[in-house]
Amino acid sequence: MLLAIDVGNTNITCGIFDGSKMVATFRMTTRQVQTSDEYGMILSNLLRSNKISAESIDDICVASVVPKIMYSLGSALIKYFNIVPVTVDHTLETGIRLDFPNPGQVGADRIVDAVAAYELYGGPVIVIDFGTATTYDMVTEDGAFIGGVTAPGVQGSAAALWNLAAKLPEVEIKKPSKILGKDTISSMQSGIVYGQIGQTEAIIRGIKEEMGLKEIKTVATGGMGNLIANETDSIDVYNQSLTMYGLQIIHSKQKK
Numbered sequence: 001m002l003l004a005i006d007v008g009n010t011n012i013t014c015g016i017f018d019g020s021k022m023v024a025t026f027r028m029t030t031r032q033v034q035t036s037d038e039y040g041m042i043l044s045n046l047l048r049s050n051k052i053s054a055e056s057i058d059d060i061c062v063a064s065v066v067p068k069i070m071y072s073l074g075s076a077l078i079k080y081f082n083i084v085p086v087t088v089d090h091t092l093e094t095g096i097r098l099d100f101p102n103p104g105q106v107g108a109d110r111i112v113d114a115v116a117a118y119e120l121y122g123g124p125v126i127v128i129d130f131g132t133a134t135t136y137d138m139v140t141e142d143g144a145f146i147g148g149v150t151a152p153g154v155q156g157s158a159a160a161l162w163n164l165a166a167k168l169p170e171v172e173i174k175k176p177s178k179i180l181g182k183d184t185i186s187s188m189q190s191g192i193v194y195g196q197i198g199q200t201e202a203i204i205r206g207i208k209e210e211m212g213l214k215e216i217k218t219v220a221t222g223g224m225g226n227l228i229a230n231e232t233d234s235i236d237v238y239n240q241s242l243t244m245y246g247l248q249i250i251h252s253k254q255k256k
Contacts, residue, residue: 001017002016005061005073007030007069011030022245024052038076039076061085064087088250092250094250096111096143097145110129113129114145117242120242122217124216125216125217128220130222131223136148136149168188171192173189176190179194196228197231201234205234218234219236219239221239
């Protein structure tokens with residue numbers, strides 16, 4: 001079985017694949033102070049809680065945007081699983097082309113999401129990841145990843161409100177019943193959610209205009225993606241596990 005690991009700024013998300021079928025997922029908080037033994041024990045225990053033995057893991061594929069933890073995490077994977085993981089970067093054969101002056105600047109998470117969206121849904125496709133940052137990436141019909149947009153994430157934008165304005169409280173991020181709030185909390189929720197919807201629709205529209213295409217499939221993922229996808233017709237598909245499937249697809253291409 002394959003252990004797919006997505007190391008993000010907020011969480012480390014893991015998926016277990018039996019062939020091309022995902023059989024389990026779990027996550028843990030990204031902490032830069034963990035030792036290799038701590039990572040190894042946490043992963044082993046999470047696998048065990050999902051009734052999967054460490055011995056059943058044959059391969060590991062990792063995408064990371066947090067370089068500082070990779071030495072400890074990589075050491076843990078070698079020590080506890082006896083596997084040197086495939087680590088996603090711009091040098092791997094992924095099935096898409098990185099059409100950038102400096103492909104090494106493209107984040108592994110964006111490569112993985114672009115691969116998954118293109119392989120699962122075809123091109124041209126706009127890939128949106130509602131994570132710590134909200135990213136919008138464009139993959140052409142012939143599989144060229146040609147550029148993207150990086151914007152503040154939903155939770156980061158919300159945190160800016162209550163961290164920078166002394167009288168504004170921390171609120172639950174959800175869609176209020178009406179856009180015009182009657183109190184501080186509902187007005188903040190309206191601004192956070194409808195602001196993100198407006199940003200999403202404007203950027204998608206701008207990408208389509210710049211590409212000269214009216215029809216481009218739009219695929220979203222990420223923790224807050226479902227909230228936004230349910231409120232706009234600009235997003236065609238929400239796939240919570242897009243990154244996991246991208247890791248599985250990329251790993252399978254290394255075997256050929």
